[in-house]
Amino acid sequence: MLGQLPNAVALASVYTLFTLGLTLCWGVLNVLNLAHGALFAASAFLAYRLTQVVPGIPLWALLPIMAVGIGLLSALVQVLVFAPIRARGAGEHDVEMRTLIAGVTVAAAITTVGAILTEHQPFALPREALEVTTFDVLGAPVTNVQVLLLVAAVVLACGLLGYVRYTRDGRALRAVAVDRRAARLMGIPVRRLEVQALALSGALAGVAGLFFALYLGAGDAHMGDTLLLKAFAIVILAGVGSLGGAVVFAFVLAFVEAYVGYYAGADLRDVAAFALIIVMLLVRPTGLFPRAIGQRA
Amino acid sequence: MRTTRAVLALALAAGLATAACGTGGGSSAPGGAQTVDITYIADLSGPAAVYGKPYVDGAKFQVDQINKAGGVHGRQLTIDVVDSGTDQKQAVAAMTAAARGDADVVMYAPIGSLALPMAPIAQQSKVPFIVGQAASKGITEAGDHVYRITTNDIHYWEPLIARMRDQNGVKSMAIVYASDNTSTTEVAQQLPDIAAKLGITVTDSVPVKSNDVDYATPAAKVLAGDPDGVVMMAVGPGNASMITTLRQRGFDGVFFGGASLAGGALVPAAAEAHDTYLATPFVASDQLPWASGVDFTKEYTAATGSAPDNFSAGGHDQVEFVHQALESLGDTPSDRNALNGALATVASKGFAGATGDPVTFADRNALTPGVVAMWDGTKLVLAPGQTTGLMAPGTS
Numbered sequence: 047m048l049g050q051l052p053n054a055v056a057l058a059s060v061y062t063l064f065t066l067g068l069t070l071c072w073g074v075l076n077v078l079n080l081a082h083g084a085l086f087a088a089s090a091f092l093a094y095r096l097t098q099v100v101p102g103i104p105l106w107a108l109l110p111i112m113a114v115g116i117g118l119l120s121a122l123v124q125v126l127v128f129a130p131i132r133a134r135g136a137g138e139h140d141v142e143m144r145t146l147i148a149g150v151t152v153a154a155a156i157t158t159v160g161a162i163l164t165e166h167q168p169f170a171l172p173r174e175a176l177e178v179t180t181f182d183v184l185g186a187p188v189t190n191v192q193v194l195l196l197v198a199a200v201v202l203a204c205g206l207l208g209y210v211r212y213t214r215d216g217r218a219l220r221a222v223a224v225d226r227r228a229a230r231l232m233g234i235p236v237r238r239l240e241v242q243a244l245a246l247s248g249a250l251a252g253v254a255g256l257f258f259a260l261y262l263g264a265g266d267a268h269m270g271d272t273l274l275l276k277a278f279a280i281v282i283l284a285g286v287g288s289l290g291g292a293v294v295f296a297f298v299l300a301f302v303e304a305y306v307g308y309y310a311g312a313d314l315r316d317v318a319a320f321a322l323i324i325v326m327l328l329v330r331p332t333g334l335f336p337r338a339i340g341q342r343a
Numbered sequence: 344m345r346t347t348r349a350v351l352a353l354a355l356a357a358g359l360a361t362a363a364c365g366t367g368g369g370s371s372a373p374g375g376a377q378t379v380d381i382t383y384i385a386d387l388s389g390p391a392a393v394y395g396k397p398y399v400d401g402a403k404f405q406v407d408q409i410n411k412a413g414g415v416h417g418r419q420l421t422i423d424v425v426d427s428g429t430d431q432k433q434a435v436a437a438m439t440a441a442a443r444g445d446a447d448v449v450m451y452a453p454i455g456s457l458a459l460p461m462a463p464i465a466q467q468s469k470v471p472f473i474v475g476q477a478a479s480k481g482i483t484e485a486g487d488h489v490y491r492i493t494t495n496d497i498h499y500w501e502p503l504i505a506r507m508r509d510q511n512g513v514k515s516m517a518i519v520y521a522s523d524n525t526s527t528t529e530v531a532q533q534l535p536d537i538a539a540k541l542g543i544t545v546t547d548s549v550p551v552k553s554n555d556v557d558y559a560t561p562a563a564k565v566l567a568g569d570p571d572g573v574v575m576m577a578v579g580p581g582n583a584s585m586i587t588t589l590r591q592r593g594f595d596g597v598f599f600g601g602a603s604l605a606g607g608a609l610v611p612a613a614a615e616a617h618d619t620y621l622a623t624p625f626v627a628s629d630q631l632p633w634a635s636g637v638d639f640t641k642e643y644t645a646a647t648g649s650a651p652d653n654f655s656a657g658g659h660d661q662v663e664f665v666h667q668a669l670e671s672l673g674d675t676p677s678d679r680n681a682l683n684g685a686l687a688t689v690a691s692k693g694f695a696g697a698t699g700d701p702v703t704f705a706d707r708n709a710l711t712p713g714v715v716a717m718w719d720g721t722k723l724v725l726a727p728g729q730t731t732g733l734m735a736p737g738t739s
Contacts, residue, residue: 053559166392168580170611263587264611
């Protein structure tokens with residue numbers, strides 16, 4: 047029973063890291079970014095390519111490069127795709143639908159580039175990036191990657207929560223989510239904040255993708271696809287806009303999957319996970335921690 | 344299931360509609376000489392591209408070799424490559440177009456679920472259809488115009504496990520398989536009986552999913568049984584992830600498996616995949632137990648600058664199968680029916696291919712001896728001590 051604990055916590059950390067960026071865009075800014083999974087995968091395959099160009103580059107150097115690189119890529123998507131769609135959209139619903147489709151298209155483009163860059167082959171970050179070591183905790187094997195995942199999830203979740211709740215830009219961002227026009231009239235730089243939010247979301251995807259590639263040991267250009275579906279479920283069931291709720295539900299889902307997966311196998315693991323999601327949708331359709339739009343963070 | 348039936352029904356309807364349209368027979372090349380036209384539908388993009396591309400490379404290589412040698416009785420071979428995008432609908436559309444057009448023969452590799460709806464279209468249109476890999480049941484059963492050039496992995500499992508027992512001391516094994524893949528699930532269901540027959544204990548059978556995000560949990564389950572060896576039948580990067588995860592947690596036994604460990608599947612695991620073995624129809628080597636495989640290795644490497652793998656060997660043999668059929672026809676004009684008759688004749692006798700000499704057939708499914716390959720840290724090489732193939736000639 048205890049032996050599965052590190053695996054469940056590591057899986058929860060993966061879900062948390064992936065979900066943070068998505069929650070920021072969707073829960074706080076009302077932008078459902080379907081390219082988030084592709085940006086996450088882009089971090090892994092670009093880091094892989096970078097390690098080929100610069101052999102021996104360590105993790106501590108890759109982390110800021112990928113955070114900044116994927117952050118910029120995400121900001122570029124906002125400037126070139128999402129912002130023009132919003133500017134030309136006929137109403138909020140129309141903008142949401144167009145943004146969804148644009149997200150799918152951007153994701154497909156990024157994934158295709160990734161598949162070409164990796165020659166459609168699975169890849170792995172080299173050992174030089176991080177030497178994986180295993181140690182014993184209460185009889186259970188724990189790797190340094192699992193510890194790093196947990197630390198990154200806790201630090202980034204707290205950091206993001208602090209940013210949205212307590213910084214001037216974070217509060218302004220929530221104001222934009224409530225009413226963009228009113229926020230603009232109040233002098234809030236809406237466009238800059240939106241670009242900033244997408245950049246931050248991308249940076250989170252960059253860090254998450256890198257850690258996930260290390261954790262899995264191998265990946266491919268499609269590695270973000272599976273997580274995207276689960277992250278949607280986590281955001282909805284936590285209550286859209288609740289960052290803390292997303293973290294809690296990431297842990298709930300991961301623990302259910304890890305323990306059912308261990309005792310009953312991967313097939314029943316998915317049955318249990320989706321049963322939990324359906325029950326939650328029936329019992330708490332607004333999520334575990336429902337938030338009014340002005341309270342989101 | 345309902346979707347599969349619908350696709351099959353659609354495929355059959357499309358096939359019936361096109362049955363009378365195409366007759367093949369080649370087309371006239373500049374100067375009046377007739378050509379033999381191959382349409383190769385392959386997964387060149389999407390998840391199966393890693394396997395589809397080398398199949399096409401192998402087929403193109405052999406077409407070039409034949410044409411450079413003057414063609415077949417004055418006829419040059421042409422190859423038109425169509426990307427299916429690892430998508431069933433695109434594959435069916437490409438098959439329909441090929442059947443309606445001038446293709447003398449259609450080839451495809453490597454996914455069974457894509458080949459499955461293509462086969463009845465080929466059969467209805469009476470166009471010879473030669474698939475590579477594609478292990479699903481029901482493909483060659485579509486009719487006498489459908490052939491499979493790659494030996495089904497299941498034939499290799501018993502001799503492979505016996506070798507693991509005798510040479511690597513495996514007395515117990517765990518089975519890791521992709522439970523969302525028909526072929527690996529079918530094999531996983533049959534392996535316990537094979538293991539029992541060989542006196543090997545199966546400690547656990549652990550399902551994983553393609554593109555899974557957690558390999559630590561199935562790894563813990565495998566390790567709980569303390570097996571000597573682990574059968575690896577995940578899909579794509581899942582194999583390397585699982586191997587790496589198990590090694591990081593102290594597993595020092597052997598890994599073994601089939602086609603899913605070929606191609607670039609083990610590259611991400613690198614040194615962690617030491618002591619990994621797989622049964623395969625072909626591995627590039629100058630020590631292969633059949634001379635035609637050694638010749639193919641040398642010629643392909645010289646022509647392309649890189650060593651062939653089992654998939655490019657399969658592509659080579661698809662074209663060589665047609666080549667031998669055309670040779671047997673002599674100067675007789677070859678329409679689709681004549682070509683299919685010649686293919687049946689060659690299949691009954693066998694031919695020298697990259698994957699065996701002879702490549703024989705049972706119910707239009709190729710049976711080749713196979714060998715055990717091992718991972719040396721960077722590539723697959725022939726495992727030592729193999730003077731014969733895994734299967735004796737004619738074994739099924």
